[in-house]
Amino acid sequence: MPFLDGAVRPGLAKMALFVVLALGAVLLPPRYALAFEYELKPVAVAERTWVVEGRREELSEDNGGDIANAAFIATGDGVIVIDTGSTLNYGRALRAAIATVTDQPVRWIINTHHHPDHVFGNQAFEGAEISALPATRAALKRDADSFRATLYQRLGDAVRGTETVLPTRSVQQGEGRFGAYPLQLFAFSGHSGADLVVLDPATGVLFTGDLVFHRRAPTTPHSPGIGIWREQLGQLRALQFKTLVPGHGPVSRDGSPIEETLDYLDWLDGRLAGGAARGATRNEVIQAPLPERFAGMALVRYELTRSVSHFYADYEEALLWAEPDTTK
Amino acid sequence: MAGYLRPLLAVLMLFCASPGITAEAQKDPLDSFMWERYRERFLGDTPVRFDQRVRVQAPAFAEDSGQVPIDVDASAFNGRFQRMLLWVELNPIPLVFDYRPLSDGLANLSINVRLEQSSAVRVAVLSDGVWHVGGTRIEGEGGGCTTPGIAKTEDNWSRDFGKIMARRFDHEPGSRVRVKLSHPMDSGLIPSTRPFYVEQVAFIRDGEPAATMAWQASVSENPELALTLKGDSDASYRFQARDNNGNEFDHAIP
Numbered sequence: 035m036p037f038l039d040g041a042v043r044p045g046l047a048k049m050a051l052f053v054v055l056a057l058g059a060v061l062l063p064p065r066y067a068l069a070f071e072y073e074l075k076p077v078a079v080a081e082r083t084w085v086v087e088g089r090r091e092e093l094s095e096d097n098g099g100d101i102a103n104a105a106f107i108a109t110g111d112g113v114i115v116i117d118t119g120s121t122l123n124y125g126r127a128l129r130a131a132i133a134t135v136t137d138q139p140v141r142w143i144i145n146t147h148h149h150p151d152h153v154f155g156n157q158a159f160e161g162a163e164i165s166a167l168p169a170t171r172a173a174l175k176r177d178a179d180s181f182r183a184t185l186y187q188r189l190g191d192a193v194r195g196t197e198t199v200l201p202t203r204s205v206q207q208g209e210g211r212f213g214a215y216p217l218q219l220f221a222f223s224g225h226s227g228a229d230l231v232v233l234d235p236a237t238g239v240l241f242t243g244d245l246v247f248h249r250r251a252p253t254t255p256h257s258p259g260i261g262i263w264r265e266q267l268g269q270l271r272a273l274q275f276k277t278l279v280p281g282h283g284p285v286s287r288d289g290s291p292i293e294e295t296l297d298y299l300d301w302l303d304g305r306l307a308g309g310a311a312r313g314a315t316r317n318e319v320i321q322a323p324l325p326e327r328f329a330g331m332a333l334v335r336y337e338l339t340r341s342v343s344h345f346y347a348d349y350e351e352a353l354l355w356a357e358p359d360t361t362k
Numbered sequence: 363m364a365g366y367l368r369p370l371l372a373v374l375m376l377f378c379a380s381p382g383i384t385a386e387a388q389k390d391p392l393d394s395f396m397w398e399r400y401r402e403r404f405l406g407d408t409p410v411r412f413d414q415r416v417r418v419q420a421p422a423f424a425e426d427s428g429q430v431p432i433d434v435d436a437s438a439f440n441g442r443f444q445r446m447l448l449w450v451e452l453n454p455i456p457l458v459f460d461y462r463p464l465s466d467g468l469a470n471l472s473i474n475v476r477l478e479q480s481s482a483v484r485v486a487v488l489s490d491g492v493w494h495v496g497g498t499r500i501e502g503e504g505g506g507c508t509t510p511g512i513a514k515t516e517d518n519w520s521r522d523f524g525k526i527m528a529r530r531f532d533h534e535p536g537s538r539v540r541v542k543l544s545h546p547m548d549s550g551l552i553p554s555t556r557p558f559y560v561e562q563v564a565f566i567r568d569g570e571p572a573a574t575m576a577w578q579a580s581v582s583e584n585p586e587l588a589l590t591l592k593g594d595s596d597a598s599y600r601f602q603a604r605d606n607n608g609n610e611f612d613h614a615i616p
Contacts, residue, residue, distance in 0.1 A: 313531040313540050315472035315588050316431035317419045343425035355527040355542065 070098040070192035072127035076135050079285050080237040080277050082108045084135060086128060090250040090283060090332035093120065093151065098192035099185065102151040104128055105241055105279050107234060109215040112141030115162070116232060116241050117281075118155030120185060122196040125155025142212040145201055146243025146281065147226040148174035149256075150181040156199035165210065166201035167221055169228035173256070174200055205230070220273075224263030225281075226256045231270065238276030245270065248283030248291035249330055251337035252298055254344050260303045267296050294331075301325060302341055310349035316342050388412050392497050394482035396451040404447055404457065405486055405493045415439070416496025418485050423501040427477045429582045430500060432458075436469035436487045437590075440535070443469060445488040452481035453580050454551055460576040466565065466597075467573030468536060470590040474582040476549075477502055526613035528601055536592040539565065539615055541601050542584065549579035559606060565591060565615075566600040 076084035088102040099120025107114045113132055118125050129140060145153050145166040153174060156164055166174075178198040185193045207221040220231040225244045232241040244253070245266065257263055270292055278286045309319040320339050328334045390397040391412055401410060415438040424430045432448065446461040446469065458475050461467065469487060480502040486493045522544040529540045543560065550557030559579040564571045573591060591599065603611040 313529055313538060313588070315433050316474075317421070317433040317472065320421060321419065339421045339423070340425045343421075343429070347429075350542075354529060354540065 069123050069194070070121075070189075072098060072100050072124055074100070074104075074124075074127050074131040076106070076131050077285075078135075079105075079279065080234075080239045082110075083234065083237055083239050083277075084108075084132075085279050085285050086131060087284060088119075088151070088282060092333060092336060093185070093188040095188070095190050095192070099124060099151060099154075099189050102149075102244075102282055103279060104155075105239075106132055106140075107215070107237075107239075108136040108138050109213060110138070111213040111215065113138050114142040114144065114212050114215065114217075115140055115159065116144045116279075117146055117152040117243070118143060118159065120151045120154050121189065121193050122155065122157045123192060123194075125158025128155055129158050144205075144230065144232060144241075145170055145174075146230045146232070146241065147228060148177065149226055149244065149253075150185055152243070152281070154181075154185065154193075154196050154198070156201075157197050163203050164199065164201040165203045165205045165212075167206065167228040167230050168204045169223075170226075170230065171201045171204065173227060174198070220269075222266045222269075223258055224266040225252070225254075227258060229266075233273060233275060238274070239279060240270075240273060240275035240277065241279045242270065242281060242291075244281035246278065246280040246291045246295050247298075248280040248286060248294060250282040250332045251328075251334045252295055253337055254302075254341045257344070259348075260299050260306075260345065264296060264299050264303075267292055267299070298328070298331070301328075302338070305338070306342070306345055306349045307353060310346065310353040313354060316346055319346065392482040392484075392499055394451050396456075397482070397484075400449060400451060400456060400484070404449065408488070408491065408493050410486075410493045410495055413487075413494035413496060416485050416487050416494050418483060418496050418498045420483060420498050420500050424477045427502060429474045430477045431472060431474050432483060433472040434469065434485050434496075436485070436494070436496070439469045439487050439489045439494065441468075443487050443489040447484075447486045448473070448475075449484050450475060450477060450481050450580060451484060453478045455549055455578050455580045457578045458580045459578070462574050464574060465570075465572050466536075466567060466592040466599075468590040468592060470533075470538075472586075472588040474586045476580050476582055524609065524611055526601060526603075526611055528613055528615045530595070530599075530615055532595065533590050536590055536594055537597075538588055538590050539599065539601070540586075540588050541613075541615075542586045543603060543611060544584050545605065547579055547581055547583045547585060551579075557606060560585060560603050560611075561606050563587070563601070563603040565589070566602055567593060567597060572599065 074086045076086050079085050084106055086104045088100050089097050091097050091101050093099050093101060102117060104119055105116040113136060119128060132140060140159050140162050143156060143159055143162050143164040145164060148170045205219055207219055210217050210219045218233040218235055222229040222231060222245055229243050229245045231243060231245060271289060278291055280291045305319060320342050324334055415436060417435040419433040443463060448458040449456040477500055482497055482499055484495060484497040486495045525544040527542045531538045545560050546558060548555045548558040557579060560577050562576055564574040599615040601613045601615055
């Protein structure tokens with residue numbers, strides 16, 4: 035091949051390299067060539083209030099971690115963002131989506147709790163004040179590294195550049211002011227150990243965080259116990275609201291997502307208690323048929339598998355091993 | 363292997379395969395590259411058959427890799443098997459147990475194991491001179507919120523050390539015994555800890571071993587075992603165990 039004999043002219047080599055790179059960019063699947071692209075669409079749910087609904091799925095490379103709901107309120111004096119998603123790029127996409135419906139800058143962020151699908155977009159909102167319960171900040175500080183390891187494992191390239199940005203302002207139960215805009219804050223713990231619920235008294239929108247799931251099975255990794263969670267859902271029931279924004283799943287105009295979450299937790303409690311009392315193995319508890327009424331709920335078997343790992347030993351402690359043993 | 367390579371390989375194999383290749387061994391249904399090595403190490407020259415009657419059940423993924431429950435149901439072999447082995451192919455200590463059912467043991471059990479990473483899990487049942495093999499796969503990564511706080515190891519194990527809890531339930535065709543033993547089950551693979559684990563467990567009836575198991579340190583911390591025994595509620599059993607430091611444990615089963 036005379037073309038390659040002797041010294042190749044530098045110009046030709048450069049051109050060849052360019053052609054190879056260009057072909058690569060065209061032929062490789064887009065996710066190898068570009069950052070993960072989120073398609074976020076804010077839906078107006080009340081006056082000056084929008085929700086960006088996440089997919090009812092578990093973290094995966096296909097969804098880039100877009101699995102939780104984010105919401106925002108354009109107060110007139112700036113935007114309050116409630117939860118920021120799983121990655122830096124999700125946060126950036128959320129910021130861009132907000133800019134399509136309001137010119138106001140994002141000045142405040144609220145992290146309802148410390149789970150990775152709700153906080154790792156914080157980094158995209160430089161300069162914004164980040165509010166959370168003190169225990170949320172502490173838990174995020176404790177778990178951030180292992181969360182990020184899990185995210186890299188599950189989402190791959192979509193997590194690139196994502197850093198932990200901790201909350202900057204501690205809030206507690208009662209009225210919280212964001213500039214001049216007042217929100218009612220409620221401190222619960224049932225889902226993650228520290229769960230902030232936000233009520234906008236002006237619009238009647240209740241942002242429940244992951245204390246409430248809708249058409250998606252509740253997750254339980256840091257729950258202090260199903261009983262505590264159920265009790266707190268009972269308190270949520272008593273609140274006056276017009277619109278409910280759950281942590282996962284579609285927005286509702288009534289309290290049905292609260293009832294659905296309660297129903298699931300009741301069932302989960304019964305399933306674990308019944309299994310432990312009759313000496314069932316963990317696999318038997320996981321594999322037994324699911325109630326038909328959960329057919330429209332995403333990820334029930336998946337979350338049941340996880341919840342058995344989180345809770346079953348406690349149920350066995352109380353219902354299997356605690357039986358009086360008179361034979362020793 | 364990337365998904366698109368598989369069809370390509372299949373086509374290549376069509377061209378390359380000689381008639382002789384297909385004959386001898388059955389193809390490993392789990393397609394694990396460690397299968398041949400462990401077949402050789404654990405099963406030796408004895409004939410091997412992949413057999414759906416050896417049913418192995420586990421969660422599809424390990425939420426807590428320190429406590430992964432494995433259920434085995436090979437009750438088709440009840441009364442006519444001599445040994446059962448369980449191993450996790452990509453664990454640093456692959457073998458979990460070597461079970462000898464003796465007079466009373468049945469082929470129906472559950473045990474919690476450690477899982478180092480995604481792996482094939484294999485059960486082999488020796489019956490009439492043939493190893494019948496079943497298995498499943500478990501993904502090693504936990505769920506999105508898995509933290510070390512959940513996969514906890516107890517620091518103050520010495521407080522409950524040696525404590526045994528046992529229950530018994532009717533379970534066709536005999537009874538299911540549930541046992542939980544407080545023991546650290548240290549593998550010795552973590553720097554500055556020495557191997558310290560239960561090596562031998564036995565169910566004793568009328569003073570004689572009625573079923574025994576040899577354990578390795580791939581059994582989880584504070585081991586939990588469910589085992590179906592032939593005897594009904596009239597039969598009286600004791601659970602006995604011994605660790606590699608010579609500690610002995612003994613408890614009546616209610």
